[in-house]
Amino acid sequence: MTPSLQEIAVRLDDAAHFARSVDQLVEPLTIDESYKVQALSLARRYERGERSVGVKMGFTSRAKMVQMGLDKMIWGRLTDAMLVDDGGIVKLPQLVHLRVEPEIAFLLKAPLWGRVDTLTAGAAIEAIAPALEIIDSRYHNFKFSLTDVVADNSSSSGFVVGPWFDPRSDFSNLGMVMEIDGVATQVGSSAAILGHPLRSLVAAARLLDQRGERLDAGDIVLAGAATAAEAMTGKRSILLTVEKLGRVGFTIRS
Numbered sequence: 001m002t003p004s005l006q007e008i009a010v011r012l013d014d015a016a017h018f019a020r021s022v023d024q025l026v027e028p029l030t031i032d033e034s035y036k037v038q039a040l041s042l043a044r045r046y047e048r049g050e051r052s053v054g055v056k057m058g059f060t061s062r063a064k065m066v067q068m069g070l071d072k073m074i075w076g077r078l079t080d081a082m083l084v085d086d087g088g089i090v091k092l093p094q095l096v097h098l099r100v101e102p103e104i105a106f107l108l109k110a111p112l113w114g115r116v117d118t119l120t121a122g123a124a125i126e127a128i129a130p131a132l133e134i135i136d137s138r139y140h141n142f143k144f145s146l147t148d149v150v151a152d153n154s155s156s157s158g159f160v161v162g163p164w165f166d167p168r169s170d171f172s173n174l175g176m177v178m179e180i181d182g183v184a185t186q187v188g189s190s191a192a193i194l195g196h197p198l199r200s201l202v203a204a205a206r207l208l209d210q211r212g213e214r215l216d217a218g219d220i221v222l223a224g225a226a227t228a229a230e231a232m233t234g235k236r237s238i239l240l241t242v243e244k245l246g247r248v249g250f251t252i253r254s
């Protein structure tokens with residue numbers, strides 16, 4: 001018997017909750033259905049007391065598309081339980097197989113939905129910050145199709161946000177260096193995110209609207225990784241430096 005979307009959502013939510021990887025979905029889902037599974041699995045988190053704090057965009061850079069072999073933008077939902085303090089600690093047993101990637105975060109001061117231009121999107125930003133995303137696919141070996149990953153909340157697991165800055169400074173092409181235990185492992189620019197990270201916010205407003213959702217004042221939006229993600233297995237210290245915006249970091253403990 002084909003499992004219902006709710007059954008798939010429970011399977012993926014349990015996998016995330018208990019940090020156990022599962023098989024890729026054998027059920028042929030449409031992209032619509034995979035976003036429904038995502039919403040159903042998040043509903044379980046909200047029932048456990050988590051609160052929505054925004055969204056993350058995925059596959060907004062060439063580097064990420066090439067690394068994962070997928071070429072369509074996706075999005076996932078962020079909750080307060082995923083937020084890791086700047087300088088904080090993440091424990092490995094809570095994760096299946098984490099990866100870390102350098103991002104830019106937006107904090108919104110106004111709602112955004114549908115087709116908006118970059119001027120409107122820019123005017124809705126309260127502040128921008130350097131950010132690290134901790135992704136953790138719930139599928140074995142971090143392997144998935146587009147609908148698999150969307151159903152799995154686009155691999156969302158955690159995120160760390162650095163100091164907030166005035167968004168009126170030019171952030172179209174800022175150097176980004178991610179260091180692991182003091183060694184620069186990923187080097188890029190904010191321009192790798194769709195040519196300008198603001199375009200990721202424009203895309204978020206449009207893609208959410210297609211599912212009848214919108215961005216609200218107070219939401220955080222992660223623009224998507226500027227470089228490929230780094231897999232990590234042991235204790236590590238991760239630091240991202242973004243030109244003009246400063247630093248954000250955290251430590252992984254076993």
Ligand code: OOG
Pocket residue numbers: 056057058059060061064068101133135136137149154155223224225
């Ligand atoms: C999917 C999530 C992609 C990004 O920043 O591109 C993403 C994955 O790579 O597991 O978060």
Ligand code: MG
Pocket residue numbers: 056057058101103133135222224225
């Ligand atoms: Mg990401």
